[in-house]
């Protein structure tokens with residue numbers, strides 16, 4: 182499989198380069214040169230497979246036989262999903278006559294990012310070992326992404342990982358999910374400063390070219406194509422279970438950086454009948470404004486009860502834009518540059534109409550989110566986190582007119598990850614799952630440093646096992 186950049190200037194790459202590089206050198210995002218398309222008979226043949234088997238078969242075309250055999254990839258998907266808290270990995274729960282929650286939060290950190298990250302850590306390790314290389318992953322977190330990255334990289338041979346968090350400014354659950362991982366290749370650094378200070382330190386390390394080379398710095402950010410590819414199988418699994426390819430489905434996805442909903446769109450590119458894609462937003466509603474009125478205008482980010490969707494610019498949207506513009510890299514580059522410069526994305530009317538025919542936007546404020554959590558609890562006995570609740574409200578408001586079409590809502594976080602909002606809405610405090618119940622008793626390990634680049638670089642250098 183070859184990959185193109187959305188900005189049209191970088192040379193085509195194979196999967197391994199795309200995995201390790203993340204971003205293309207012309208600043209664009211990678212997309213497959215051609216989508217693998219399955220026939221209806223091939224889709225039917227995948228019904229009822231265990232999740233790791235389905236995942237290996239659907240991801241393998243994006244990896245390619247030259248990079249890795251199906252058997253090798255299957256070994257990785259089996260290991261990645263082995264420790265999940267539900268034997269179905271991503272179970273479907275029926276909410277009403279046509280809406281289903283696709284629970285993506287049974288991984289180690291209780292949020293959907295584990296679905297991709299657990300596989301990504303193993304893919305990185307495999308490719309690095311094959312090339313005889315090592316990397317040091319550094320990242321800054323205000324809470325959730327750090328723990329998913331740490332769980333994905335712990336105990337991997339070719340990876341060291343250092344995650345910076347602002348001292349005292351993450352919730353205790355979030356901190357403990359990072360600091361109680363005592364693997365030798367994991368280090369947590371509490372910085373005496375804000376999340377912005379942490380992000381600035383990470384940027385400064387990447388901008389320090391000699392340090393970057395010495396440490397082989399790397400990141401596992403949300404624009405990495407392998408993360409999107411690893412999110413495709415659960416949408417396919419849900420659609421197949423509900424009768425696809427012989428029955429169409431809709432998906433409702435609480436959306437931030439547009440990665441998860443892009444994977445739902447990808448199964449449509451691969452031949453499944455996806456009738457509609459519903460995008461749930463909180464008050465940060467840039468995607469809703471775009472789909473309703475072709476108005477993609479940046480506004481300041483406002484905090485909400487669904488913090489993983491508090492975004493201003495959805496970085497993965499560029500991939501859809503590239504397709505909407507007929508895969509014209511020069512036009513995509515010009516559109517993105519004007520967006521950065523002017524704060525408003527100039528999408529041609531015809532391209533916007535194509536997007537708005539398939540994608541439908543929905544926005545809900547915090548009061549509406551709490552009301553929806555309460556409604557689900559009282560009506561269906563279902564405890565939903567604030568992100569998931571925006572998805573279920575969106576599904577109800579915007580389900581396709583044909584009532585024979587089921588709507589699958591991506592349930593992106595476990596309710597126990599946002600216990601305050603859930604308790605406020607329902608009076609019921611969701612307990613942590615049994616495998617995490619002792620989180621508050623586990624030993625923590627982290628170091629504390631001021632927001633000082635030289636000291637942080639010294640720490641990273643001492644931690645990286647290449648020097649051991």
Ligand SMILES: *Cc1c(COP(=O)(O)O)cnc(C)c1O
Nearest residue numbers: 436437438439440441489593594
């Ligand atoms: C990351 C995240 C989202 C947003 O997903 P994107 O792929 O960035 O659109 C939604 N809900 C939760 C709980 C998340 O952690």
